[in-house]
Amino acid sequence: KQEVTQIPAALSVPEGENLVLNCSFTDSAIYNLQWFRQDPGKGLTSLLLIQSSQREQTSGRLNASLDKSSGRSTLYIAASQPGDSATYLCAVKANDYKLSFGAGTTVTVRA
Amino acid sequence: DAGVIQSPRHEVTEMGQEVTLRCKPISGHNSLFWYRQTMMRGLELLIYFNNNVPIDDSGMPEDRFSAKMPNASFSTLKIQPSEPRDSAVYFCASSGGPAGEQFFGPGTRLTVL
Numbered sequence: 001k002q003e004v005t006q007i008p009a010a011l012s013v014p015e016g017e018n019l020v021l022n023c024s025f026t027d028s029a030i031y032n033l034q035w036f037r038q039d040p041g042k043g044l045t046s047l048l049l050i051q052s053s054q055r056e057q058t059s060g061r062l063n064a065s066l067d068k069s070s071g072r073s074t075l076y077i078a079a080s081q082p083g084d085s086a087t088y089l090c091a092v093k094a095n096d097y098k099l100s101f102g103a104g105t106t107v108t109v110r111a
Numbered sequence: 112d113a114g115v116i117q118s119p120r121h122e123v124t125e126m127g128q129e130v131t132l133r134c135k136p137i138s139g140h141n142s143l144f145w146y147r148q149t150m151m152r153g154l155e156l157l158i159y160f161n162n163n164v165p166i167d168d169s170g171m172p173e174d175r176f177s178a179k180m181p182n183a184s185f186s187t188l189k190i191q192p193s194e195p196r197d198s199a200v201y202f203c204a205s206s207g208g209p210a211g212e213q214f215f216g217p218g219t220r221l222t223v224l
Contacts, residue, residue, distance in 0.1 A: 042218070101154040
């Protein structure tokens with residue numbers, strides 16, 4: 001069974017600092033990995049999808065890397081803003097449809 | 112596109128009542144997923160449909176839960192009878208293919224008293 005771990009569970013940084021969010025998974029045989037953002041009381045917003053053949057994916061201030069052999073992915077958010085405050089979830093697709101989610105990292109960006 | 116649409120957004124009901132949650136996937140998407148999110152268990156996949164056919168329902172907690180997808184633009188998740196432990200946020204998600212990027216709806220917050 002695929003286990004997905006996100007450390008730390010919570011993170012607080014001052015505005016402008018770069019954010020580094022970690023995700024680790026136990027089974028390296030994955031289809032892809034998806035990063036989501038969840039605001040309180042809201043649904044999940046897809047941020048980035050990295051295919052298993054890719055090493056990284058970028059969208060604006062967001063950059064996600066994938067190292068399948070070590071079972072790790074990192075989400076970088078440059079120059080954080082208070083609007084980046086949310087919970088970030090990592091999800092690994094270990095077969096052709098099933099996502100296994102981490103518990104998330106709750107980020108607070110202080111103005 | 113309006114994204115994945117779910118209704119109702121909030122549902123409060125009493126134990127023993129029937130609850131029906133509704134989902135409209137993104138047009139053109141042929142894969143649909145129902146998830147449940149709780150503080151204790153996080154996000155759990157309940158059931159997965161591909162081309163309107165249930166492929167994996169191993170996450171459905173018990174016989175009180177049932178799901179249907181009568182056509183490509185509509186799915187329901189029914190709980191009958193409901194119990195307090197069913198209280199959770201239920202999400203519907205869709206993707207253009209089973210391995211594709213999943214897009215989530217806003218969720219239905221269910222409270223069973």
